[in-house]
Amino acid sequence: MTYRQLKIMILGPLTIQVFGIVVMMTGDVIGEETVKQTFVVQGLHCPPCTNTVEAALKRTKGIEAVKVDWRTKNAWITFDESLISAQQVAQAVAVTPHMMGRSMHYQASLALKVPELKDEAAAKKAKTALGDVPGVAAVYAYPQQQSLAVRFNGTGKVTTAELIAALKKAGFEAAPF
Numbered sequence: 001m002t003y004r005q006l007k008i009m010i011l012g013p014l015t016i017q018v019f020g021i022v023v024m025m026t027g028d029v030i031g032e033e034t035v036k037q038t039f040v041v042q043g044l045h046c047p048p049c050t051n052t053v054e055a056a057l058k059r060t061k062g063i064e065a066v067k068v069d070w071r072t073k074n075a076w077i078t079f080d081e082s083l084i085s086a087q088q089v090a091q092a093v094a095v096t097p098h099m100m101g102r103s104m105h106y107q108a109s110l111a112l113k114v115p116e117l118k119d120e121a122a123a124k125k126a127k128t129a130l131g132d133v134p135g136v137a138a139v140y141a142y143p144q145q146q147s148l149a150v151r152f153n154g155t156g157k158v159t160t161a162e163l164i165a166a167l168k169k170a171g172f173e174a175a176p177f
């Protein structure tokens with residue numbers, strides 16, 4: 001056996017082991033449940049408000065990227081749902097101090113795409129299905145855009161997957177917007 005072969009024999013398993021530890025250590029950070037979702041933000045009073053909300057969310061554990069768009073009032077947020085749920089993301093927006101002072105508040109609703117949401121009857125059915133999920137405060141349906149927005153209350157950890165499952169039970173296929 002040459003020295004080279006010996007080195008491979010010893011270092012091979014060692015490398016795998018070290019790599020295994022690295023994977024274990026970074027598992028929390030990388031996560032397997034990273035999702036990018038659209039929230040509709042209310043309370044944006046002027047363009048700098050988008051920076052206020054972005055800065056607060058960037059400091060929040062589990063949120064990896066965020067872009068708040070002044071024109072559409074949409075926030076595109078990338079987060080790891082094994083660390084922070086959609087409801088908790090909305091809560092993080094709600095507790096962000098408003099740049100105009102305490103009389104104003106930011107609020108975020110999760111947008112979902114529901115292709116079968118074509119008329120008022122379907123909208124009513126979908127709203128009822130989601131309204132029954134604890135943690136959901138209100139549901140707004142937009143049949144023309146085949147989408148809906150979910151507003152959460154202050155306590156709970158409802159995930160997007162749970163909302164999609166509740167819609168599926170009611171006969172709707174839904175996906176993050």
Ligand SMILES: [Cu+2]
Pocket residue numbers: 044045046047048049050099100
């Ligand atoms: Cu502002």
